[in-house]
Amino acid sequence: MPTRESWTAHARRVLPAMRAWRTAIHQEPELSGEETKTREKIVAALNELGIPYRTFHDFPGVIGLVGEDRAGPVVALRADMDALPLTEATGAAFKSRFPGRMHACGHDVHMACVLGAAAVLSRQPRLAGGPVKLLFQPAEEEGNRGGALPLIERGCLEKPHVDYVVGQHVLPGLPLGQIGWRTGAFMAAADHFRIAVLGRGGHAATPHQGPDAVLIASEIVTGLQALVSRVRNPLDPVVVTVGSIHGGTRNNILPDEVVLEGTVRTLRPATRDLIESTLKRRVASIAASLGARVRIQYHRGYPALINPPDATRRAVAGLTEEFGRNRVLEMEHPIMGAEDFARYLERVPGTFWRLGVGVEERPESLHSATFLPDERSLVLGAAALLAATEGLQRARP
Ligand SMILES: [Zn+2]
Numbered sequence: 393m394p395t396r397e398s399w400t401a402h403a404r405r406v407l408p409a410m411r412a413w414r415t416a417i418h419q420e421p422e423l424s425g426e427e428t429k430t431r432e433k434i435v436a437a438l439n440e441l442g443i444p445y446r447t448f449h450d451f452p453g454v455i456g457l458v459g460e461d462r463a464g465p466v467v468a469l470r471a472d473m474d475a476l477p478l479t480e481a482t483g484a485a486f487k488s489r490f491p492g493r494m495h496a497c498g499h500d501v502h503m504a505c506v507l508g509a510a511a512v513l514s515r516q517p518r519l520a521g522g523p524v525k526l527l528f529q530p531a532e533e534e535g536n537r538g539g540a541l542p543l544i545e546r547g548c549l550e551k552p553h554v555d556y557v558v559g560q561h562v563l564p565g566l567p568l569g570q571i572g573w574r575t576g577a578f579m580a581a582a583d584h585f586r587i588a589v590l591g592r593g594g595h596a597a598t599p600h601q602g603p604d605a606v607l608i609a610s611e612i613v614t615g616l617q618a619l620v621s622r623v624r625n626p627l628d629p630v631v632v633t634v635g636s637i638h639g640g641t642r643n644n645i646l647p648d649e650v651v652l653e654g655t656v657r658t659l660r661p662a663t664r665d666l667i668e669s670t671l672k673r674r675v676a677s678i679a680a681s682l683g684a685r686v687r688i689q690y691h692r693g694y695p696a697l698i699n700p701p702d703a704t705r706r707a708v709a710g711l712t713e714e715f716g717r718n719r720v721l722e723m724e725h726p727i728m729g730a731e732d733f734a735r736y737l738e739r740v741p742g743t744f745w746r747l748g749v750g751v752e753e754r755p756e757s758l759h760s761a762t763f764l765p766d767e768r769s770l771v772l773g774a775a776a777l778l779a780a781t782e783g784l785q786r787a788r789p
């Protein structure tokens with residue numbers, strides 16, 4: 393193979409453009425499903441680069457295509473577009489112009505990296521081993537239907553058919569410059585539930601007169617933990633969290649109703665089914681044993697993200713050639729967060745990895761008002777996308 397410049401060197405050359413795209417996007421963050429100004433910025437960048445794209449009148453996603461006439465497998469690079477309802481406290485010169493809206497999950501970096509990779513390939517089409525699709529996807533943070541499904545329904549995996557789909561997400565818990573990958577289950581399915589405990593309101597001094605919704609709700613919160621400790625296999629990770637309890641108005645009145653809301657995280661489809669059915673039965677029986685009725689709403693969100701071994705290893709081979717073995721690390725454990733990138737992997741092979749952006753001076757976490765990956769993550773992320781694409785597009789040995 394003839395020697396060529398590293399992808400990092402190519403990415404460095406487009407850093408000024410990436411910085412400008414990232415800055416503009418970061419300053420005007422938009423919440424899930426409302427990413428129209430973000431779309432305008434992406435469209436402007438694609439126009440600037442001479443890259444053809446599709447947009448939709450009813451949905452803010454964008455699909456671009458670089459190197460349509462290149463022979464070789466089609467790789468799709470996905471970036472999520474939405475921001476979060478937080479007021480930015482990073483103090484950055486390019487901080488959000490809108491109180492209550494902020495790119496606190498790094499999606500601004502993801503978009504700039506995909507644009508950067510596209511810029512490299514559009515300037516030097518011969519570097520690409522096949523066509524590269526660009527998927528700019530809204531509403532990743534939304535958690536229910538998300539944005540991947542609507543983009544898939546609009547044909548993002550066809551014409552041309554996508555052979556591999558690639559995604560990355562910044563991770564401040566991983567040192568800057570490292571890449572964390574994993575085959576098999578990598579991120580969790582996230583379902584949520586709402587349980588209304590229907591008791592009988594009345595004077596707090598006469599609790600014997602009716603089912604006490606507060607007490608029964610407490611029994612349910614405690615009882616649900618047995619799903620984790622006594623229903624699933626201890627070697628198979630499950631999270632059941634009740635995140636909110638609402639009921640009552642003051643100390644001496646029993647409320648008619650208490651509402652619990654929570655989330656269930658699982659990695660295997662069979663475990664997901666098991667926890668859902670057991671949760672419903674358990675909640676109903678706890679309530680019944682104490683004389684109350686319950687209304688249970690259980691909603692399935694994103695499925696588990698499963699990285700297929702073959703595509704992952706091919707992408708990792710490309711990443712390792714670029715960054716070296718000590719920077720491309722197999723992650724020991726899955727992450728119980730969720731990602732609607734899982735929807736693409738249900739349909740085509742591909743892989744998803746975590747991009748280390750952690751620096752000691754700024755030990756923030758994702759979704760915090762002070763989270764701000766520095767611009768070295770742009771070169772790193774664009775180079776990673778290019779290197780993985782090369783790994784996937786290379787002819788099979
Ligand atoms: Zn997020």
Ligand SMILES: [Zn+2]
Nearest residue numbers: 497498499561
């Ligand atoms: Zn995110």
